[in-house]
Amino acid sequence: MVGYIYRITNIITHQNYIGQTIDINRRKRKHFSTLRSNTHDNPKLQASWNKYGEDTFSFSIIEQCSCDKLDNREIYWINYYSSYIDGYNLDL
DSSP, rough: EEEEEEEETTTTOOOEEEESSSSSHHHHOOOHHHHHOOSSSSSHHHHHEEEEEHEEEEEEEEEEEEGHHHHHHHHHHHHHHHHHTTTSSOOO
16 A cells, blocks of 8 residues: 655745655645644644645645555654754654
8 A cells, every 4th residue: 555745834934744644635635624724733833824824835745655664754754854843743
């Protein structure tokens, strides 16, 4: 089975959220739906969305890989983009 590593980017601050999923379309819809309704479970991402607005966020796939590698690859990209230290990821 194929999985995806994705990135939500604030194009003004260049801060990122890195995540993983096996259903990329469903995951994107869920993120944006909860952000729009101000109910996202990530307070850092929600606060930035509220401050800068939907138009300043992009969603992109950064890697496609087998599901057994998703956890390791997500950690790699979180570190690559420093999204735990200077972004929206809350843990590694």
